[in-house]
Amino acid sequence: MAKPRPIEHAERGAALLVALLAAAILSLLAGSMITLGRQQVERNALLEQRLLLELRADGALAEATYRLGTGQPLFPTAQATEDGEWWTLPLAHWAIPDERGVPQGGGTLRFRIVALSGKLNPLNPLVPGEFRRYLEARGVEPKRAAAIAAELADWTEGDRLRHLNGAVDADYRAAGLPYRPRGDRLLQDVAELRLLRSMDEPLYRRIAPELTLDRFHVVDVDGMPEARLRALAGEVASGGSLAARDSTEAVRAWLAALRHVNSEVILSRGGGDLVRIEVEASAEPSGPSGPSGTGERHGRVGRWLELNLKPETNRASAHGHGALADDGRERPWTVLRRGVL
Secondary structure (H helix, E strand, C coil), rough: CCCCCHHHHHHHHHHHHHHHHHHHHHHHHHHHHHHHHHHHHHHHHHHHHHHHHHHHHHHHHHHHHHHCCCCCCCCCCCCCCCCCEEEEHHHCCCCCCHCCCCCCCCCEEEEEEEEHHCCCHHHHHHHHCHHHHHCCCCCCCCHHHHHHHHHHHHCCCCCCCCCCCCCCCHHHHHHCCCCCCCCCCCCHHHHHHHHHHCHHCCCCCCCCECCCCCCCCCCEEHCCCCHHHHHHHHHHCCCHHHHHHCCCCHHHHHHHHHHHHCCEEEEECCCCCEEEEEEEEEEECCCCCCCCCCCCCCEEHHHEEEEECCCCCCCCCCCCCCEEECCCCCCCCEEEEEEEC
């Protein structure tokens, strides 16, 4: 009688399969750990770069504030952008050295100075109808300009009575919009204008840089955008004929000569005491080094700050008086507010 065959070979085959399966699982785990580790390194690099950009942007803003407040030249080596709205210069001036003393990274800083006292407050009660005329001067057809101005009045008033061409809760509901007018509250941010029923994104982006929520009794006609200049001239000129006929410079001189629109709005030339400084620090792209391999390591950080350069003579803003800086020491300027771009 033949002896039964041993099962040693079968056991060895099963052991080999188990070993191969275990090796495959370990390989997958090792690969996953390596991938996670690499992603963590990249995230740390992104965070470090972000922090460096924030430090450079804050440093540039502090230096610009000091230079502007003390009457020094503001970054003489800066170059104007093609549109003339911004100035740029390398970030090397604010580069932070590493442990070897070598400045870290490159990049670009761009900045601009905006005269706040030349901006328009769309809710300015001192010059009724100015916002509507401003929109028309910016190329908005009169019917739509009147609708936007009326919708703004409905947005901020709490009586729920619709102005002519305006919009109340029912109109926003009928338009399928998921929000309603605030009612009985002033605007908290210029960006709320984007929510008006007749406002769209392209128009908002055109007018937002020229608007403010501050009320300035002293208005700098040199800092006004042309649309506001002509809207204001149309208010005080007979039929607006002067604003339509004369050059922008002639309108500025004519308005400044008037000295006031009414007993509360004083016009001046070359004041510029209320200004906004905007800076933006951008890192150079470094190729496919981000988590998605598409050069995501470059970034951008923006800061802004509003100043009253002559607080002892200009009390037009409702946001901050006196001449003390954040560190408690006396300065010839006052920081009104600051924020992130």
